[in-house]
Amino acid sequence: MKVAKFGGSSVASAEQIRKVANIIKTDPQRKFIVVSAPGKRFKDDEKITDMLIQLGEAHQRNETIDEYIYPIMKRFNEIVEELNLEGEILENIKNTIYAILERNTTVLEKLDALKAVGEDSSAKILSAYLTLSGIEATYMNPKVAGIIVSNNPGNAKILPESFDKLYELRNTDEVMVIPGFFGYTKEEKLITFSRGGSDITGSIVAAGVKASLYENFTDVDSVYSVNPTFVDNPQEITTLTYKEMRELSYAGFSVFHDEALIPAYKEEIPVCIKNTNNPDAPGTYIVSEKKPSEKCVVGIASDSGFCSIYISKYLMNREVGFGRRLFHILEDEGISFEHAPSGIDDMSVILRENGLPIEKEKRILARIQNELNPDLISIHRNLAMIMIVGEGLVRTIGVAQKATTAISNANVNIEMINQGSSEVSMMFGIKAEDLDKAVKSLYYAFFE
Numbered sequence: 001m002k003v004a005k006f007g008g009s010s011v012a013s014a015e016q017i018r019k020v021a022n023i024i025k026t027d028p029q030r031k032f033i034v035v036s037a038p039g040k041r042f043k044d045d046e047k048i049t050d051m052l053i054q055l056g057e058a059h060q061r062n063e064t065i066d067e068y069i070y071p072i073m074k075r076f077n078e079i080v081e082e083l084n085l086e087g088e089i090l091e092n093i094k095n096t097i098y099a100i101l102e103r104n105t106t107v108l109e110k111l112d113a114l115k116a117v118g119e120d121s122s123a124k125i126l127s128a129y130l131t132l133s134g135i136e137a138t139y140m141n142p143k144v145a146g147i148i149v150s151n152n153p154g155n156a157k158i159l160p161e162s163f164d165k166l167y168e169l170r171n172t173d174e175v176m177v178i179p180g181f182f183g184y185t186k187e188e189k190l191i192t193f194s195r196g197g198s199d200i201t202g203s204i205v206a207a208g209v210k211a212s213l214y215e216n217f218t219d220v221d222s223v224y225s226v227n228p229t230f231v232d233n234p235q236e237i238t239t240l241t242y243k244e245m246r247e248l249s250y251a252g253f254s255v256f257h258d259e260a261l262i263p264a265y266k267e268e269i270p271v272c273i274k275n276t277n278n279p280d281a282p283g284t285y286i287v288s289e290k291k292p293s294e295k296c297v298v299g300i301a302s303d304s305g306f307c308s309i310y311i312s313k314y315l316m317n318r319e320v321g322f323g324r325r326l327f328h329i330l331e332d333e334g335i336s337f338e339h340a341p342s343g344i345d346d347m348s349v350i351l352r353e354n355g356l357p358i359e360k361e362k363r364i365l366a367r368i369q370n371e372l373n374p375d376l377i378s379i380h381r382n383l384a385m386i387m388i389v390g391e392g393l394v395r396t397i398g399v400a401q402k403a404t405t406a407i408s409n410a411n412v413n414i415e416m417i418n419q420g421s422s423e424v425s426m427m428f429g430i431k432a433e434d435l436d437k438a439v440k441s442l443y444y445a446f447f448e
């Protein structure tokens, strides 16, 4: 039996939902369906999740909310009407939104409950439409399904007891439609995963019911070897290992959430990325092992929005506990770091820029200065990271030289190189403004 997750672009309109129903119809193995909230129908369209967040923020500011609720209801109204569904669903969505706004909960809990309305409504709409189309289907709330999560609003983590509970759903005769993106704490509080988290729900359900395949339906035929916004018609990837995909999605392949691989990986459930608009295309398979290929690099991922804290102190290597004290300061300030390359007298800590707002920057620099007494400390913002990924990297000579030559041919300065800790990737830090030319040059060096 298969778990199929349909992303925001797959449920963005009535037309897309009809395609989804056909895909479910053509394969009776597709028993567990996970859906996102309606996403973008065209480039500059708005995602329902973003509209719900704006509504929540306006409510917090005590603004009138009608102008925020109206476009949300208009989107759902169009979908429900075009699919000829009962208007009762719309009433239900509207009442849910108002009930959340009136509830006496914390700001973050309220925002999470609002964000979940998108996925929850999609699941109700799709199950009603499947039933109308003659497929026995039922809406299944994540609480009833057993998706139990930690109490971290906007960043839930799955709790291990969820999987046994999900296993009990395994022998269903009906198609079960589960909203993605959220679960419930043991105290029954609704908490969402991080953005893009319906992929995580799909993987959790696949692991729980021990599916034979987790299909992730989106709007591209496959995972491409580079983000298609950088290069026209990039090469398609037919097979990736979990390790490769984890690195690539962490580093910017937004087609699949980087946290979504872990549950499927632990149960060795293959994942297939497929296109709702072209379901006959074979898609990209993510598996535990693949035949060694002649290509050592499978993908080049990149992301901007990083910054680095650079610290230099003569004889740092001899100062016992220097690194620990530095990380302790970051921990104390609630900051997680991404990478920490170091030398004899120097250390850099790479962070996501949104984790280091300007108001925190001053305090942290002062603490590092006072508590670690370095010779030099500086912060560099607007950095981008490029990750070259492939299981073949370890056994291929000359990859670093090929990559650095490609970056220098693009006339781009490398601010940082990180290789070694992960056997399947090599990372380069550059200025964000140089990202486009560096990625293009790397792509041509490795794939053309």
Ligand SMILES: Nc1ncnc2c1ncn2[C@@H]1O[C@H](COP(=O)(O)OP(=O)(O)O)[C@@H](O)[C@H]1O
Residues within 6 Å of the ligand: 006, 007, 008, 009, 010, 036, 039, 196, 217, 218, 219, 220, 222, 223, 224, 225, 226, 227, 228, 229, 252, 253, 254, 255, 256
């Ligand atoms: N390497 C890549 N291969 C394919 N798609 C990619 C890649 N990197 C980024 N993307 C983007 O991911 C998008 C699909 O992910 P997403 O927008 O989350 O879809 P969904 O609406 O199905 O959740 C694609 O349209 C594409 O722009």
Ligand SMILES: N[C@@H](CC(=O)OP(=O)(O)O)C(=O)O
Residues within 6 Å of the ligand: 006, 007, 008, 009, 036, 037, 039, 047, 049, 050, 118, 180, 181, 194, 195, 196, 197, 198, 199
């Ligand atoms: N709707 C949520 C969760 C999600 O997974 O969406 P999508 O499938 O559109 O990436 C978000 O926008 O974050």
